[in-house]
Amino acid sequence: MSTNPGRQLKKYHISKRASQLSPSGIRKFFDLLASMDDVISLGVGEPDYTTPWHIREAAIESLEKGYTMYTSNMGMPELRQELSRYINSKYGIQYDPDTELLITVGVSEALDLAMRATINAGDEVIMPDPCYVAYQPSVILAEGIPVTVPTYEENNFEISAERIEHQITDKTRAILIGYPANPTGAVLSHDKLEQIAEVARRHHLMVVSDEIYAALVYGVKHTCIAALPEMKANTILLGGFSKAFAMTGWRVGYAAAPREIITAMTRVHQYTMMCAPTMGQVAALEALKAGEESAAEMVEDYNRRRLVIIKGLRDAGLSCSEPKGAFYAFPSIKSTGMTSEEFANRLLTEEKVAVVPGSAFGQCGEGYVRCCYATSLADIEEALSRIKRFITKYRRRK
């Protein structure tokens, strides 16, 4: 029997689908970070808040009452009812809770289902570059082809309808967007979304809109593309609880879409997940019923931190377009002459500050780093002073 683990591994048959996926650029980085002490992390994209107490309490109470079984595949009826009310109050779109809403295991599952339920092998899906790390893999796992549209700092990393249209072929099936955006913090105005909607309507394309950061906007109004004329029928809206209600670990999200699409997504969901966690659904229901006040307080706090980080990064000599949503700043580090990976690695080892290389989010992310400001103001200020020292030291050496 061989004791060489390398040889043993080779005997396993790994699917092309899985082999095609490259390891997340973020994960690689966090493995390194996990081995170090006293690091200030602007890395992980999750709220530093614990889920508000009344939400946790609702879940605890449900456990005490013994609510530990499966729910309906589509999710608890009361949660779908409440979600329908919530979406209507936010965006003025009416979804039928019985047929047009599906509760999922986070936006992560909703995204996967949206692709697997609507994309055939060889179909193309257009998306911005840089973009959230799961967008390309979700298309690849559905055997589709991701087609990227470059976005640039000069345009605040907003995707343009004209560039989208330029990439459309007879194989294009969908446009996948997520604004407010991870990693850039970009938000799309009503007019820009209307231009994208017009392209989608004209070419009969579905828009998959990741609205996970919809509640996190600063000084601007978020428009949901599904609310634009005729777009409810052409949109798969993906939403969640992780960011707005500080509920990343509860694993609850949803999809809102026309009945035929929700039926197809539910078919995949029922054989893979069965249902989203019951305890998480109870917590999500409480969040929708009574969580908006605490969510608004968190947004105010993120905004204070956002202003500090933008100013600090600019004072350190980095150009940084103003992020108007989510909780990320995406400064350019091109002036240092380093690649984004080099910059992130050196900043981590020399100053113990973790940021994510922009290249993890696509080719157009090269030359930038993602700084998540969902961390304490004290840590942000300390990180900024270390970044400034790092850049000054580096500039002197050049």
Ligand SMILES: Cc1ncc(COP(=O)(O)O)c(C=O)c1O
């Ligand atoms: C843009 C975007 N979409 C989806 C997700 C996944 O969210 P969830 O926790 O709901 O699965 C994230 C998480 O970071 C994200 O940034």
